[in-house]
Amino acid sequence: MIQLEHITQTYTDPSGNTFQALKDVSLEIEDGEIFGIIGRSGAGKSTLVRCINLLNRPSEGRVIVNEHDLTALPESELREVRRSIGMIFQHFNLLSSRTVYQNVALPLELVGTPKDVIDKKIRPLIELVGLTEHVDKYPSQLSGGQKQRVGIARALANDPKVLLSDEATSALDPETTVATLALLQKINRELGVTIVLITHEMNVVKQICNRVAVMNKGEIVERGNVIDIFARPQSETTKALIGNVVASDLPESIIERVRSARAARSSHEEVHLLRLSFIGDEVTQPVISECSRAFDINFNILRGTVDDMQGRSLGTLTILVEAEADVYEKAVHFLRQRGVNVEELSDVQ
Known part of the structure; x- marks a missing residue:
């Protein structure tokens, strides 16, 4: 040791x-x-x-x-x-x-x-x-x-x-x-x-x-x-290091879609680029579709992966969300209540 x-x-x-x-x-x-x-x-x-x-x-x-x-x-x-x-x-x-x-x-x-x-x-x-x-x-x-x-x-x-x-x-x-x-x-x-x-x-x-x-x-x-x-990174340093990996992996065409969505958003809507992560059995649960139906919110999935790490499954989704502030906050709370880690990525401007 x-x-x-x-x-x-x-x-x-x-x-x-x-x-x-x-x-x-x-x-x-x-x-x-x-x-x-x-x-x-x-x-x-x-x-x-x-x-x-x-x-x-x-x-x-x-x-x-x-x-x-x-x-x-x-x-x-x-x-x-x-x-x-x-x-x-x-x-x-x-x-x-x-x-x-x-x-x-x-x-x-x-x-x-x-x-x-x-x-x-x-x-x-x-x-x-x-x-x-x-x-x-x-x-x-x-x-x-x-x-x-x-x-x-x-x-x-x-x-x-x-x-x-x-x-x-x-x-x-x-x-x-x-x-x-x-x-x-x-x-x-x-x-x-x-x-x-x-x-x-x-x-x-x-x-x-x-x-x-x-x-x-x-x-x-x-x-x-x-x-x-x-x-489930806790520190801002860790979140930034992981966010840099996700952002750097996005193709330029998808980054352009993010920029376009932000430029075209209505005055009462916000545009969020999120990284969702799931461990183990959470990977197979339909929480995204449940959330979409519950709050009438659309998730634009940009990228998704499932990795095997030390014998456990880690699923990640990079998604684009356009919603009013109160609806967005409720949707994020819904996901977190069901074991999904939600991080906002700020590296793509």
Whole structure:
């Protein structure tokens, strides 16, 4: 288990001004799970993940990994414990003068591991990440996705119990991102490695994580199971992150329909772009049609999906509603009373 207890990180600039990158953050991550930490740029998520292996030593608080209080260890013992914590970087950090094999083998070479032991260890790792045919190539001969796979294999060289992934997919195209996340899931499943994944993309969290913590301005503003966070976000930060995903997924033709509806609305009507979400059995209930009949209100469905997340169904609808204010409020209340989460999206203007 990873336990972060009251972590605060304060920086002082040359002029003596102080800035708190982390503010009294406490967090527990269970063995064997894939845990996401998400937030916008500057939220403090990368600073926080670097506290887990003490690459960033917090100003206050304790970091406990597998029952070791890293903040209390002398440097010699800390180095030993760090070997059980692998790290994957956004920009790969490969040595251009070394082959795939040599890059993956580097952590073992640095601790004096015999060559025959290295070979027995490294070749299966290269096979695990799907780079057997590229074992003697140099980084300049690899694609971005292949470079990241080298970084993943290298991070696994010391048999880590924890794998930290700091924006590991943000430099990759969407197709390669999906493949890389599938590889991380395979590693988690087959090797039992706990993965802590830092990202600013809700789609990444949605695909791979069991639980997630949402950060804003150095604090955790929400945490929980991914499906619950997606279905019923509580903080404004989380709602905005999910709303950005929905809005960015809408085709331009639909966005134009939204704009046209708003431009053509009558003086007594309001136009609302909503995201409705349902969990489990709610997905199969006819609540939309019931609401439409009850309040004589039309729902223009723009997009709908049903996803399977951790064995549960999550349904989402993006809809356009034109109605008078009092009718709209009654309809929203009706939906929420029946377990539907209703969010207004403001990202499409």
